[in-house]
Amino acid sequence: MPADQGIVGDTRRDSDAANAWLLTPPPGVPIAFAAEVAAREYGFRGPIASLSSERDRNFVVDAAGAGAGGARIVLKFINSAEPQDELDCQIALLEHLETSAVRAITPRPLRTVSAARHFVATTPAGAVLRGRAYGFLEGRAATEAPASPGLRRALGRRLAEFDHALAGFTHPGTSRPFLWDLMQIGALLPLTHVIDEPQLRAFARAFLERFVAVIRPRLAELPHQAIHNDLSKSNYLVAPEDAARIVAILDFGDVVHAPRVVDLAITASYQIGDAADPLLALEEVAAGFDSVTPLAHEERACLRDLVTARLVQRLVITEWRAAHFPENRVYILRHNPEARRVLRLLSGLP
Known part of the structure; x- marks a missing residue:
């Protein structure tokens, strides 16, 4: 069997198991x-x-x-499919x-x-x-806070402290079939048709195939633990008087067991879209994390690929879910334009 057929066959089965929850609407509650x-x-x-x-x-x-x-x-x-x-x-x-x-x-x-x-x-x-x-928890929404190198470094430090606190946590629920788990990203291959731009769609598919065949095996030897898995700007708060001080981390519905560095890459992926130099912004978040939990060479080496993987993941899943829930399209696609823009920068696409 050709390698690509094996990948697609496996990921279709994974996708069927992982997507039921994401396609079930929130409960109606007066x-x-x-x-x-x-x-x-x-x-x-x-x-x-x-x-x-x-x-x-x-x-x-x-x-x-x-x-x-x-x-x-x-x-x-709670969602009835959870x-x-x-x-x-x-x-x-x-x-x-x-x-x-x-x-x-x-x-x-x-x-x-x-x-x-x-x-x-x-x-x-x-x-x-x-x-x-x-x-x-009280605080200022991070979506309203001005981006800065200080905020990015502070976020990296907070994430490292948070992951250190989670390091001893184990539970069967962190190993479920889940499309937002980067280690299961191959399950998105059958869904790439939702990307309406031909060049971006071709890049996403080629990248997913390379991630499954080449990148994911390299991650097996890195430190694994429970991770937040979704520290976007919607999921942390800053101090009202100091936008570079993180006062709350929220929303643990995406927690999975995965390589620790994945949490850093996911967090950084939400910090580079409004930066003049995305790679410098990535390094600022990584420097904050590294000041608390030193990164191994192998972890640093895979950061850019992991950020790209998250951007592809965001693009595919949000487009797919928005098509199923048009009434909630604006909220679901709130990070989509940024993901497209940064993905073009990292991939060299026009």
């Missing part, structure tokens, strides 16, 4: 029902508002309005981080009034939903 659940399950009563999300349905409940001392929680209703193992994994991860050095910048998991780790609730329409809650 805001009044969410308020009832917050009161019943957690004892929180106060103003409630929706939060943006791709796969789940999230709300923030502000108990300050009910005289509860200003506490706020995030109430999350395996129970994955829900358990995220809760276990938050509990693990509670005893770590980064506990001040990660959300605090909450138990229900009956001390359960998550709740089950039935909507007025009869849908049975699972959910959980955690403390709300």
Whole structure:
């Protein structure tokens, strides 16, 4: 059998297993029902508002309005296609981080009034939903903070501290079939048809084939652990008075077990799009990481390929999901133009 046929055959099977969750819409949850659940399950009563999300349905409940001392929680209703193992994994991860050095910048998991780790609730329409809650962290959205070398280095340092805290965490949920796992990126080969630009589509397909055949085997010997896997600008907060100080790391729904350097590459991929020199920006994030966790030569050598892999991943998955969820297209494609632009720079395409 030719090598490329083997790759495509394997990745089609992987894609079938990995894409069900990403093609299931978020649960429909009336805001009044969410308020009832917050009161019943957690004892929180106060103003409630929706939060943006791709796969789940999230709300923030502000108990300050009910005289509860200003506490706020995030109430999350889980996507119906999410395996129970994955829900358990995220809760276990938050509990693990509670005893770590980064506990001040990660959300605090909450138990229900009956001390359960998550709740089950039935909507007025009869849908049975699972959910959980955690403390709300204050800070300025990183999407509103000016990019700078100082911010990029600070982010690299914070990521290294976070990964150090995660190094001892293990759970079966980190090894699931998942299209956002770079180690499973070959599963995107059957989906590259969604890229509408012929040159970019050809580059993406050739790169994915090379990644599976050449790059991924080289990663096997590098340090592996649980990683955040999605530290985009939507998933961390900075101090209101100091845009170069990271005060919160959020959203652990993409956590996987993978080479540690993958976390650095993914984080850097979101920092180079607005830089005059993308490769210099990549080095600034890497320098911050290296100041806490020194990078081996082999890890540095694969950084550019891993950044390119993430950009291809972002381009293919977001185009594919936007076609299935046109009502949420703007949110899903929010990083897509940047991914296209930087991918052209790194690939030499016009």
